[in-house]
Every structure is written in structure tokens, then in C-alpha cells.
Amino acid sequence: MKRREFLGSFALATAGIALVSRSGFATQAGAAKAAPIPMTVYKSPSCGCCKEWVTHAQKNGFAPKVVDMQDLTQVKKDAGVPGELESCHTVLVGSYVVEGHVPADLVHKMLKEKPAIVGLAVAGMVVGSPGMEQGNQKQPYEVTAWTKAGKTSVYARR
Numbered sequence: 511m512k513r514r515e516f517l518g519s520f521a522l523a524t525a526g527i528a529l530v531s532r533s534g535f536a537t538q539a540g541a542a543k544a545a546p547i548p549m550t551v552y553k554s555p556s557c558g559c560c561k562e563w564v565t566h567a568q569k570n571g572f573a574p575k576v577v578d579m580q581d582l583t584q585v586k587k588d589a590g591v592p593g594e595l596e597s598c599h600t601v602l603v604g605s606y607v608v609e610g611h612v613p614a615d616l617v618h619k620m621l622k623e624k625p626a627i628v629g630l631a632v633a634g635m636v637v638g639s640p641g642m643e644q645g646n647q648k649q650p651y652e653v654t655a656w657t658k659a660g661k662t663s664v665y666a667r668r
Contacts, residue, residue, distance in 0.1 A: 546568075546572055547573065547604075547618075549574050549602065550574070550575045550601065550602045550603075551563075551567070551601050552582055552601070553576065553578060553598065554579065560598055560641065563611055563640055563641030566640040567601075572614065574601075585600050589629070590656075591631065592631075592662070595609055595610075595633045595656060595662070596609065596631075597611065597634060606621070606628070606629045606630070607628055607630075608630055608631070609629060609633075610632040610633065611635065611640050611641050611642050612630045612640075613640050613668065616665065625655065627665075628656050630653050630654065631653070632653055633654065639668070650668065651667070651668055652667050653667075
């Protein structure tokens, strides 16, 4: 390809990109393919429901780095997870903590709204929560938010 042909092709391609960008198409396509959000998941190497929750997170726009540990006591303590909210895995995402089987859409909501909380938790191991699916069985549950002062509140009900 000669230099003049290359420059002509480049100019046409640039004009096409400008038109697509102005129409909003490129912006919408770019938003749909946002980079996955990094998170670190601390879990037991033998916990199957934790592995399922990691898969749920991956399918919903997160890039989990998994750290398998036999004992999560110190991680939970360092993260400030209240004892009554503890579950099987602890996640650090952005400046927040996610404890247990919190649905990914609520993690996204928290990251977007930036509430003045330490994090979100689904205490225990609730059947029907992400990673704890068992056919059509589903228990109602609450997603709890907590603050540094130890105050808890219901963030969502499922």
C-alpha cells in the first residue's frame, strides 16, 4: 500500500470513528464492555459454595483474585466484620468489605452509591443466595450493612 492510499484510508477510518462516537453508539458499546472490577476473595480451599459465589461474581462483572486459607479469623478481624455477620468467605472490593453470599448487583450498587458503611453481609449460608442455590429452594434473607461504629441496618431484602 502506498503512503497516499494509507493516509486516505486512515482519514476515512478516523471520520467513521468520529461519526460513530457522535451518534453515541461507541459510548454505549464501551459502557457495556467495561473492564471487570477487581476484588480479593478470602475463602477456604475446600468450600464449594464459595467457589460458586466466585463464579457468580465473575459472571457479573468482577475479576476475583482468590486467596485460599484454612483460617479466615484474622482476615475477618482485620476487615472489621462483626461476629454476628460472619459467613464462609470475606471479600475486599474497592474500599468495602463483602461478607458471605451477597448478590453481585448489590455489590455494584454499593460501589456506585458509595454509602458511608464498612460493607455488606449475608450472615450464615442462606439457601437460594448466590452460590447457595439448591434447585428452586429459596429462603428469604437480608443483606446487612454495617458501619465503623458497629451500627447495622438492612441494605436489601431478597
